[in-house]
Amino acid sequence: MLTDIMLGQYFPGNSFVHKLDPRSKIVLTLTFITSIFLANNYISYLTVGLYICLIVLVSGIPVKIVLRSIKPLWIILLLTAAIHLFMTPGTTLVAWGPLSITGEGVKQAVQMSARLIYLILISSLLTFTTSPIALTDAIERLLSPLKRLKLPVHELAMMMTIALRFVPTLLEETDRIMKAQMARGADFSSGNIIKRAQNLVPILVPLFISAFRRADELATAMEARCYRGGDNRTRMKELSLGLNDAVATLTIIMLVLVLTWLRWGWSA
């Protein structure tokens, strides 16, 4: 079912990771992603992997669910691995006709796949442990210096919040409409490409109508509550940095140091 889609879903919890300030989570995630690019040998990739395992353990999110977030992207993973495996020049290990696998190819394939998997996992972990509202709140705060450049930061963040808020609703709606059309004999899983595209009309038309209706209702509801942009608004949940954030930052710094040492310590 559509509503089973996991990507970008929040898993409420009370762990160390959940309780981190969303701003520090975003900054630390970005730092982590950059630090992945420091890794250039198996040991450093292993270190990064262990660090992710540590986050998963601490966050208390079931391992099965974390792994499930890779599922939608496995084709891309496979393709990347295959391209690196067969296209990297170097000393040939095995060869079938035009295809050949090189030692460098294997190394590239493994490391690129690891890199991609780490990227997916860490960003999933960010959304698993941070509610969409907290995320957009944090983004608004992080971008707030740009307000001076007359960038409508608050409005952008609000748009993001609303968009994120309505993703599950629209998925549910799609699910309902699909079921209703299936009950009238619509078939979404067979036929050629053109036929399949045509089959989408009975879903898309009602979906757009309902999305516009919702948008309209939401606008009215916001108006009725006297919403008028970002100035002078107070918050229900003030963001604040704490000891947790310091500890988390420390672990990231350590990771970066270890990776740096593994990279340049080796060649020197």
Next chain:
Amino acid sequence: MSIELQNISYTYMPGTPYCRDALLDVSLKIERGEFIGIIGHTGSGKSTLVQHLNGLLRPTAGTVSLDGANMHERKQALKSVRQKVGMVFQYPEHQLFEETVFDDVAFGPRNLGLSDEDVQQRVESALECVGLSVADVAKRSPFRLSGGQMRRVAIAGVIALRPEYLVLDEPSAGLDPCGRDEIYAQILQLYRTSGMAVVLVTHNMEDVARMAKRLLVMDHCRIRFDGPPVDLFHDETIQLRDFGVSLPHVTSLLKTLRAHSLDIDDTLQDEEVVVEAIRSALKRKRDSSC
């Protein structure tokens, strides 16, 4: 000829923190020609239950069979199941999409691969069934109709499949009392003339008490009562309030009158009959007291 659910359970989003049981060990058999009412408070699992009847949901445990054949065994079987078991969802007008009313009602029959004449004939008779004039609405856009008319067009879209079982999930939600009465009158009429089984889901006890011969009460993912409505209203051991439903007004009035020592049959439903019974009971009381 029946739909049979055997010990089915259904869980939404299993294996996530959002996982939620909606049905637990439910068994049910629906025969051809029955009129079944399903009642229960919000979230008791009514919609989940009826979506199993035409194979839209696959039970997490248990089996669903139509005429003795398991629905989920072959993919091909589901197609014929969907034709035999018509399903009208909550707010069915939200699923309209075609440019004209005719085309929208014809969507189902065309999916069955019928000839143009057959389609035309089915659409016209389906529109008549729901009390819409073909000449009036067939060429209009479904989005330019009133709410009640849209609802009827959507119901016609399912009736046009000529199902053997018709499942309606709260067909009267959001309609005014007048529109509600009309829809129910048409459903009853359809039931009497076509001989198809009707499964009607609703919050409203008044509606089902009048029409359904068999009533299911759902509460917390289970069926708590299955039998004729009168049995439910007169079974002293059942506390209807616990299930979040209430007696029909007529029945609670009759019960109150009885409690005030008026000799009257409290199983009556029809308004005219009830008025007559109250009148004669009062007369008897007056006669005996003087």
